[in-house]
Amino acid sequence: xxxxxxxxxxxxxxxxxxxxxxxxxxxxxxxxxxxxxxxxxxxxxxxxxxxxxxxxxxxxxxxxxxxxxxxxxxxxxxxxxxxxxxxxxxxxxxxxxxxxxxxxxxxxxxxxxxxxxxxxxxxxxxxxxxxxxxxxxxxxxxxxxxxxxxxxxxxxxxxxxxxxxxxxxxxxxxxxxxxxxxxxxxxxxxxxxxxxxxxxxxxxxxxxxxxxxxxxxxxxxxxxxxxxxxxxxxxxxxxxxxxxxxxxxxxxxxxxxxxxxxxxxxxxxxxxxxxxxxxxxxxxxxxxxxxxxxxxxxxxxxxxxxxxxxxxxxxxxxxxxxxxxxxxxxxxxxxxxxxxxxxxxxxxxxxxxxxxxxxxxxxxxxxxxxxxxxxxxxxxxxxxxxxxxxxxxxxxxxxxxxxxxxxxxxxxxxxxxxxx
Amino acid sequence: xxxxxxxxxxxxxxxxxxxxxxxxxxxxxxxxxxxxxxxxxxxxxxxxxxxxxxxxxxxxxxxxxxxxxxxxxxxxxxxxxxxxxxxxxxxxxxxxxxxxxxxxxxxxxxxxxxxxxxxxxxxxxxxxxxxxxxxxxxxxxxxxxxxxxxxxxxxxxxxxxxxxxxxxxxxxxxxxxxxxxxxxxxxxxxxxxxxxxxxxxxxxxxxxxxxxxxxxxxxxxxxxxxxxxxxxxxxxxxxxxxxxxxxxxxxxxxxxxxxxxxxxxxxxxxxxxxxxxxxxxxxxxxxxxxxxxxxxxxxxxxxxxxxxxxxxxxxxxxxxxxxxxxxxxxxxxxxxxxxxxxxxxxxxxxxxxxxxxxxxxxxxxxxxxxxxxxxxxxxxxxxxxxxxxxxxxxxxxxxxxxxxxxxxxxxxxxxxxxxx
Numbered sequence: 001x002x003x004x005x006x007x008x009x010x011x012x013x014x015x016x017x018x019x020x021x022x023x024x025x026x027x028x029x030x031x032x033x034x035x036x037x038x039x040x041x042x043x044x045x046x047x048x049x050x051x052x053x054x055x056x057x058x059x060x061x062x063x064x065x066x067x068x069x070x071x072x073x074x075x076x077x078x079x080x081x082x083x084x085x086x087x088x089x090x091x092x093x094x095x096x097x098x099x100x101x102x103x104x105x106x107x108x109x110x111x112x113x114x115x116x117x118x119x120x121x122x123x124x125x126x127x128x129x130x131x132x133x134x135x136x137x138x139x140x141x142x143x144x145x146x147x148x149x150x151x152x153x154x155x156x157x158x159x160x161x162x163x164x165x166x167x168x169x170x171x172x173x174x175x176x177x178x179x180x181x182x183x184x185x186x187x188x189x190x191x192x193x194x195x196x197x198x199x200x201x202x203x204x205x206x207x208x209x210x211x212x213x214x215x216x217x218x219x220x221x222x223x224x225x226x227x228x229x230x231x232x233x234x235x236x237x238x239x240x241x242x243x244x245x246x247x248x249x250x251x252x253x254x255x256x257x258x259x260x261x262x263x264x265x266x267x268x269x270x271x272x273x274x275x276x277x278x279x280x281x282x283x284x285x286x287x288x289x290x291x292x293x294x295x296x297x298x299x300x301x302x303x304x305x306x307x308x309x310x311x312x313x314x315x316x317x318x319x320x321x322x323x324x325x326x327x328x329x330x331x332x333x334x335x336x337x338x339x340x341x342x343x344x345x346x347x348x349x350x351x352x353x354x355x356x357x358x359x360x361x362x363x364x365x366x367x368x369x370x371x372x373x374x375x376x377x378x379x380x381x382x383x384x385x386x387x388x389x390x391x392x393x394x395x396x397x398x399x400x401x402x403x404x405x406x407x408x409x410x411x412x413x414x415x416x417x418x419x420x
Numbered sequence: 421x422x423x424x425x426x427x428x429x430x431x432x433x434x435x436x437x438x439x440x441x442x443x444x445x446x447x448x449x450x451x452x453x454x455x456x457x458x459x460x461x462x463x464x465x466x467x468x469x470x471x472x473x474x475x476x477x478x479x480x481x482x483x484x485x486x487x488x489x490x491x492x493x494x495x496x497x498x499x500x501x502x503x504x505x506x507x508x509x510x511x512x513x514x515x516x517x518x519x520x521x522x523x524x525x526x527x528x529x530x531x532x533x534x535x536x537x538x539x540x541x542x543x544x545x546x547x548x549x550x551x552x553x554x555x556x557x558x559x560x561x562x563x564x565x566x567x568x569x570x571x572x573x574x575x576x577x578x579x580x581x582x583x584x585x586x587x588x589x590x591x592x593x594x595x596x597x598x599x600x601x602x603x604x605x606x607x608x609x610x611x612x613x614x615x616x617x618x619x620x621x622x623x624x625x626x627x628x629x630x631x632x633x634x635x636x637x638x639x640x641x642x643x644x645x646x647x648x649x650x651x652x653x654x655x656x657x658x659x660x661x662x663x664x665x666x667x668x669x670x671x672x673x674x675x676x677x678x679x680x681x682x683x684x685x686x687x688x689x690x691x692x693x694x695x696x697x698x699x700x701x702x703x704x705x706x707x708x709x710x711x712x713x714x715x716x717x718x719x720x721x722x723x724x725x726x727x728x729x730x731x732x733x734x735x736x737x738x739x740x741x742x743x744x745x746x747x748x749x750x751x752x753x754x755x756x757x758x759x760x761x762x763x764x765x766x767x768x769x770x771x772x773x774x775x776x777x778x779x780x781x782x783x784x785x786x787x788x789x790x791x792x793x794x795x796x797x798x799x800x801x802x803x804x805x806x807x808x809x810x811x812x813x814x815x816x817x818x819x820x821x822x823x824x825x826x827x828x829x830x831x832x833x834x835x836x837x838x839x840x
Contacts, residue, residue: 274689
């Protein structure tokens with residue numbers, strides 16, 4: 001029997017918040033089912049730039065509501081992601097270059113520990129150095145240390161003006177060189193994304209945008225600012241860099257930018273729907289999509305992308321690549337059927353090894369889970385993984401929560417661990 | 421006998437770094453003494469925007485060196501602070517509003533644990549979601565979980581143009597209202613600091629700057645951008661808000677800004693030397709300075725500053741107040757002699773209680789140490805402090821490192837704990 005109770009939301013004398021309880025009840029209907037869904041916005045503290053929410057709230061729904069108050073929540077992972085999952089993976093997205101990842105945008109969590117204890121990690125100030133940072137411990141712990149039932153999120157003021165520019169290049173190296181120049185010039189772009197020619201081809205084939213894109217390595221720049229003039233200035237500075245022929249790489253073959261916010265929606269949605277456009281390329285019902293990511297020190301990104309692309313092509317696989325070039329992080333989205341599974345696995349294995357060899361990480365934003373747990377020893381060393389195990393055992397000695405994910409607690413069978 | 425060995429710095433095929441070993445050896449002289457000091461810059465990876473350093477390196481020395489490469493390390497606590505201490509306290513400073521705190525600028529730490537195990541928390545990518553965030557666990561742990569012997573720090577591109585503006589107001593509330601309007605307008609200021617009239621008086625009396633300042637509640641704005649035009653535009657936008665008479669508070673009584681970078685040095689140094697100017701007010705050799713901080717949700721900052729100021733005046737104490745208004749964090753710097761010690765303690769006790777009641781924290785950037793450890797239960801609840809204790813015991817079961825600081829491991833005597 002499923003019993004749902006409507007919770008009373010306490011309003012303390014200092015909360016000063018606008019209760020948004022009922023927002024979903026009124027738009028989605030149903031008494032009580034809304035609270036079972038745990039998808040409520042509980043309090044918006046507009047003057048403090050924070051909001052208290054439940055874990056099953058989607059970040060897009062949250063931002064729709066916040067937009068009415070000229071605010072927004074920066075972490076923007078794939079469409080459909082929810083706050084609880086975003087806490088679990090310590091996610092990021094295209095805004096991470098400017099705003100940082102989920103770790104920087106959670107002020108406080110209410111967490112149920114393995115033994116049933118309920119704790120609140122912090123109060124609501126934007127800054128605190130009071131004790132160990134429990135907040136950051138749970139963010140990215142993939143449900144292995146506790147279950148988050150409520151989150152207080154930091155908010156940003158929504159940029160008053162935004163725009164997008166799209167530039168195409170002869171090679172991944174040329175595109176990455178341009179991105180590095182923009183970063184070094186200190187131009188405050190809101191995001192820099194890189195997509196390879198295959199990914200652009202899939203976007204065209206998927207038809208999710210009305211225009212046809214050049215099928216070449218492409219940079220998407222996002223701009224934001226307080227005024228139209230500021231944004232226009234930033235675009236001009238980036239355009240000058242992209243179209244100059246100085247440096248080791250050739251300049252952009254094309255550079256177009258959106259004239260207003262309406263025009264920017266389409267290019268940016270092309271980037272945001274990269275994943276779905278690869279899925280649309282499935283050759284039949286037996287095709288699966290393997291999406292994986294790694295991150296390396298910034299300057300190594302073009303090398304690892306080129307090496308991984310060559311490996312994909314050499315092995316006859318179909319894949320799109322897109323990356324957060326300002327963070328040295330990229331995704332490979334590989335199509336495979338049962339016959340190609342082992343080939344795909346081997347390609348990803350080599351991609352991960354390459355990242356570790358380049359002083360990078362086996363995952364920049366997707367997390368470890370089961371598949372990548374045995375790579376951690378290679379990336380960080382056994383002593384560091386042992387330190388992580390101490391944390392797991394301190395919080396969940398009986399291994400009740402997502403046991404053996406992230407770090408193994410039980411000794412694996414010898415043939416279970418992949419050869420490095 | 422003190423034995424120092426010059427360490428061989430390994431250069432891996434992928435480090436690509438510029439070894440800066442010998443930088444201090446050449447400027448400060450001495451073979452081997454430099455390594456005993458642990459104050460070296462080991463590798464600067466210019467293209468990756470990161471640097472590997474030792475813990476006794478000062479942030480100002482680091483920034484002098486980085487300035488030659490048009491880079492900088494944003495966390496800017498009090499003059500003289502060193503990277504190891506900054507890691508220990510999870511420090512911040514005037515740049516935290518724009519750039520975040522120490523937590524956001526450390527990529528990796530080499531840490532010696534209580535049992536002698538040496539671990540490295542992460543490799544060098546700017547982003548990672550590989551396992552638990554050990555990095556953040558050690559930052560702010562005040563030496564109670566391990567000793568950091570090396571740090572890889574994230575770097576930012578040094579803003580090409582900077583400026584400072586100073587505005588005076590009739591009250592703390594009026595100044596805070598102006599700051600809130602600037603934040604809401606989305607103007608990307610690099611810092612907003614608030615100083616009370618007493619603090620301005622001390623700066624005048626201390627004579628550390630050549631000009632005399634108005635002795636009124638004052639906002640210091642820091643601006644930075646890619647071009648002179650961008651910076652000038654931001655100043656204009658802030659000036660318009662500060663001098664408009666709309667809103668509940670009166671507008672600024674004065675608004676002046678630096679015309680170039682040379683002119684900005686003086687006002688900003690006035691802010692950065694606030695602490696020393698209070699020390700210069702000591703009435704005699706028996707006077708001590710108690711510097712403490714709390715943080716509250718942003719909108720509560722003027723209320724808590726006004727209440728604390730009134731308490732200080734009512735108790736006949738001399739104190740300056742300055743705050744990071746964009747973070748809801750402020751410092752009280754209180755002069756006291758032996759006869760006033762208990763009075764000062766009581767004033768600070770009430771300031772801390774006020775912060776907790778306003779959903780704030782007992783310390784925004786100074787840390788817990790011994791004095792504030794018993795406040796943690798009140799701020800976070802006993803279950804949360806117990807969770808912190810689990811961490812301490814997992815990493816230092818014998819309580820060898822800074823025992824009983826941050827969280828108590830041993831039961832205190834009843835009369836040792838202050839009444840809340």
